[in-house]
Amino acid sequence: MQIMKLLLVINPISGDQDKEPFVKKIKDHVNSQDELDIFRTNGENDLEQLREYFRKKYDRVLVIGGDGTVKLVAEAMDDSPVSIGIIPAGSANGLASDLGLPESPEDAITVALGSETRKIDGVYLNGELGLHISDLGLNAELIKEYENGFFRGKLGYALNSIPTLFQSEGPYDFTIQTKNRTRKIRGIMLAFANSKKFGTGAVVNPDGKIDDGIFEILVFKKLDFIEIIKTLQHTEQLSRDFVEIIPVKEVRVTTTKPVDFQVDGEYCQAVSEVRARIAPQKLEIAVGK
Numbered sequence: 001m002q003i004m005k006l007l008l009v010i011n012p013i014s015g016d017q018d019k020e021p022f023v024k025k026i027k028d029h030v031n032s033q034d035e036l037d038i039f040r041t042n043g044e045n046d047l048e049q050l051r052e053y054f055r056k057k058y059d060r061v062l063v064i065g066g067d068g069t070v071k072l073v074a075e076a077m078d079d080s081p082v083s084i085g086i087i088p089a090g091s092a093n094g095l096a097s098d099l100g101l102p103e104s105p106e107d108a109i110t111v112a113l114g115s116e117t118r119k120i121d122g123v124y125l126n127g128e129l130g131l132h133i134s135d136l137g138l139n140a141e142l143i144k145e146y147e148n149g150f151f152r153g154k155l156g157y158a159l160n161s162i163p164t165l166f167q168s169e170g171p172y173d174f175t176i177q178t179k180n181r182t183r184k185i186r187g188i189m190l191a192f193a194n195s196k197k198f199g200t201g202a203v204v205n206p207d208g209k210i211d212d213g214i215f216e217i218l219v220f221k222k223l224d225f226i227e228i229i230k231t232l233q234h235t236e237q238l239s240r241d242f243v244e245i246i247p248v249k250e251v252r253v254t255t256t257k258p259v260d261f262q263v264d265g266e267y268c269q270a271v272s273e274v275r276a277r278i279a280p281q282k283l284e285i286a287v288g289k
Ligand SMILES: Nc1ncnc2c1ncn2[C@@H]1O[C@H](COP(=O)(O)OP(=O)(O)OP(=O)(O)O)[C@@H](O)[C@H]1O
Pocket: 011, 012, 013, 014, 015, 016, 041, 042, 043, 044, 065, 066, 067, 068, 069, 070, 089, 090, 091, 092, 093, 094, 153, 199, 264, 265, 266
């Protein structure tokens, strides 16, 4: 029998839930001869510490956390060819939901250790790797408030959202430069979307595919509750008065004043320029038994 070398990366605080029951289930699942290294994130110098782990060759990296933790692992492993198994345990889990990964811990562990894998694209944004959806404007403002707020988890996000929605500094004037064209569009938020839906399940980018070698620029022009409900129902075309969609491989977005910016649910800082380019087939994720 082949001995597997596994690295388990756990974010102890994501999604406000205890991860130890997951660890126990994983230990029950793997063979007793398998090597299992465990790293618990501390939120301070995780990237440097994880890079040390990747001096060793692993057969699979298992991640218990949200999108931010998957992104951390992807950055630490750089171009190492090992595939990642995701056990979703964040407040929103956008990437896992986009990939159709199971929500129940038992099924997620089976898939995370399974043999069916899928390659996905990444997007470099000002040199930082994003895997899911990053944005400038309203959603980044919400994430900033959430990170500064007292509550975590979905309820925390909702509670922190309310004041921000009324105090948002937008709309913003976005200048979007692609190879052949420069456009100026006013909106409350501009997203760089590598996939279809937000972690909440809202389908904001109906044509988005996480492995097609392109990403979409989405400019949301206004807060329109009817259109937001359509995104939750996944059915209808979204109106161009609500969102404008531009497929790109490379783009430069500038604003007249600094705008809050987030990558995969992690607040970065306010910026007035984002240069983004696709990184095709960047990561391999376990998606089936
Ligand atoms: N031990 C820790 N203490 C405090 N913060 C931590 C710790 N470990 C990781 N973090 C922080 O957790 C964040 C990443 O969380 P992650 O995105 O995985 O989960 P989440 O925010 O709950 O979920 P989601 O991104 O799906 O909404 C990073 O900002 C990281 O710095």
